[in-house]
Amino acid sequence: MKNFLFVFISLLTVSAFAQKGTLIGTILDKDMNNEPLAFADVVIQGTTIGTSTDIDGNYSLQVDPGTYTVSISFIGYETLTESFTIAAGETKRIDKTLGANEGVTLETIEIRGSRKKESEKALLDAQRNSVEIVQSIGVQELSRKGVSDAASAVTKVTGISKQEGSGKVFVRGLGDRYNSTTLNGLPLPSDDPEFKNISLDLFSTGVIQNIGISKTYKVNSYGDFGGANINIVSKIHSGAGSLKISASTGSATNLGGMDFLVSDGPNKLGFYESKTPKTIKAYRFDTRWDPNTASTPLNLGFGISGGKSFDIGEEGKINFFAMASQKSDYSYKNGTERNYGNRSDIINKDYYNIDKFSYETKTTALGSLSYDIREGQRLTLNSIFINSSTNTVGEYYWQNENRSNNLFDRRSVYDQNQVYVNQLIGDNRISERLDAKWGVSYSYVYADQPDRKSNSLIEQDNPEIFKFSTNSPSSNSRYYQDLKEDEIAGRAKLIYKFNKNEEETFNGKLHIGYQGRIKKRDFRATQYNFNIYGDVFTGKNTIDDFLNASNLADTPGVPGTFTIQTGRGTRSDALRPYTYEGNLDVHAGYFNVEYNFSEKFTAIIGARFDKIDQSITWDTNINSSDDYEDYDATIIDELEFLPSLSLKYTMSEKENLRFAASKTYTLPQFKEKAPFKYEGVNGSSLGNPYLYSSTNYNVDIVWELFPDAGEIFSVAAFGKYIENPISKIQIASAANDFSYANAGDYAYTAGIEMEVRKKLMTMGTDERPSTVSAGLNATYMYTEQELNSQKVIDETNGEKSVLFTDEKAALQGAAPLLVNFDLSYSKDFGNFRPKATLVYGYTGRKLFALGSQGSGNIYQKGMSNLDLILSAKIGEKLNLGISYKNILNTKTVRFQDNSDAAVDVYDYERGSSVGFSLNYSIF
Incomplete structure (x- = not known):
């Protein structure tokens, strides 16, 4: 370095x-x-x-x-x-x-301008002129703030925070299930069975032109909406030809002098294929139990991108853009976790020392081909491939409730997600009054967790010697999971302009459209449990010396040997995987009318009708849908009517007042409905087939002022009322598993957002200026949800028993206060143009988990993050950058608010990181 x-x-x-x-x-x-x-x-x-x-x-x-x-x-x-x-x-x-x-x-001019909306000034200008409420962030702002992916990008927008340890976000206190993600207006599939939306951190800034965040509903968006629709606009070439290369490196500051552990099997590029063993009578595992040590935990990144335009005839033009990149990152965090009962002196499990090593890779390729046939006629073909992987080793040192022994658990997990997205989009001007816009997409995801390895050991008097735990067959296990999701989607709309005025423009526009999506998910999982007979001793890094082919017993019960069984035991169908299959069909028709009643007042009124069919079949470690007596109760077959209204009053050329109101819905996700038990280190979760949709009512009022180019001052008030909200709950049972339920009759969120972007100072000359600018946005909100234990019991026919500690609580993941601040300085020396940006973010205390059976709610303490981003443009070809991220090294701390005392249950430190980057334009 x-x-x-x-x-x-x-x-x-x-x-x-x-x-x-x-x-x-x-x-x-x-x-x-x-x-x-x-x-x-x-x-x-x-x-x-x-x-x-x-x-x-x-x-x-x-x-x-x-x-x-x-x-x-x-x-x-x-x-x-x-x-x-x-x-x-x-x-x-x-x-x-x-x-x-x-x-x-x-x-x-409108058509041309829409192609290059990537600068901060251009996006703010589009926001000012838009009738509907929308916020955008472009590549210029992403670069200035040192943002590397879409997940980090949207957290710079008011009211949005990132979910810890994932690429998911909370919008105005509403988590993954309430949000939707699209690429160029077409839906994206999920890459993870746990979530509805694709991980936004899969999309690097190399494929992004800008990101639009719509926190108010529009009828040309999908109706499964509560928090926001996040639309990623992929890059498209325009202007002169270009070819650029990039390279980056860096490291976390807490990695020095340690052995960095990675799971055996996957390669450094993040591509890996492991086949599920087809027998339990022989040892057919092709990777080691013990982890490997990474030779050089140094982050690396490489990329190449380029585009060119070709004239076709007198009017036509073909624009081509392509990019490819490879990136890898090492991270490490150390901390503690504790599982408390309903008093601070009752500790069920005490993980007093935890080490988590994570190696992540991301390979991205994008191709975009657009054909401008003539004015108002364009076809665009987009294809994106993303391969992401996470290789994690977690080592957990813990004591049980009677503290009779020190125990050691290790979980080695490898996740590989491959996302393919293909789109064909058309914009057609039929006449002066009539335009047609359409798009079709085919997307599919392979999300694999091949060969997850879990070991549980008991420390002996000699701290270097352990004994295999035999408390449960799953104490030492291997787990194989794969998910495939296919989605076909389409959209088409006609825009008819009417009531031409004296200025030769039209006062009104009528939009009539159709949207459809057909999604299918197939999930398969098999777990191999190792039954160990007698007392078998090992070192924590010599597990392969015992769990190997030579010690597999022909006869169960022989001391010093083991047998293998799956979750179905050793019966004839032991190798039949647990499965669930989900199907979702949504077909919608909509219309809206936009009308300029005067030079200052514009209104959009619309309505949408969604026909929803969601079904799921399963054969899992809980039961099978074939044996389910009330299977029809698990099917969602609904027709939703979704009205919306948007009003804009132009108070002056630089000042707007806006209002929006709408009704939407939130569907339960496949994983939330499928009764499959997923076993984690410190708890398990299973689905609830009785889940049903929530209904959302949304209202927003926004005042905004644009003092000068690139500047804004805005204040917004918002409110959302949710009928029958879905929450994660803890089941009242000996296992204390987690599930999902329509936990109460209502929930609501209300708050205020404020944003300021201002050029504070300009010095120097017009030819050699230096500028100081700043941005600040803040959100304050209040959330509440009703918790009704009896409602959950009644609506699940008694299958899900729950005892909420409180009758009301905040929404899970909702931070009452969010603040983002950035301060930038730039100087033009001619051939040398440096820039420095200080980026600060604060997320306030938020509810992490609901209390159950007398235990208090678990909250995450407020967190601050401070980054320093330095860059320099040298001539017209070279850009260099340095970043220092998480300067404050703020800990992630969660506490359980029991009646007698508040006690910490989660405490991690992840360290800071330093990075260097180089971008060179060959032409």
């Missing part, structure tokens, strides 16, 4: 003094009263040097000394050229004013 830093600083120093000239200027729109013309192309003829103007019409190019001709163009406008000569270190300004070609309408 020291060598990398030396090279980084050397490049910075040498390149800063490279002598080039700088061409700058401002492009104006003659037909719009000389307003700045955003997204105009500025290209040096005969070279690959080019750029586009920003939202203020400004551009800047770095060129070698010489004589050139610059070409300035905008689709539908005249093209202007000018020759110039520039010397080393010289700054030359060329300003131009473009006018539209004869016969070209201003609607052309």
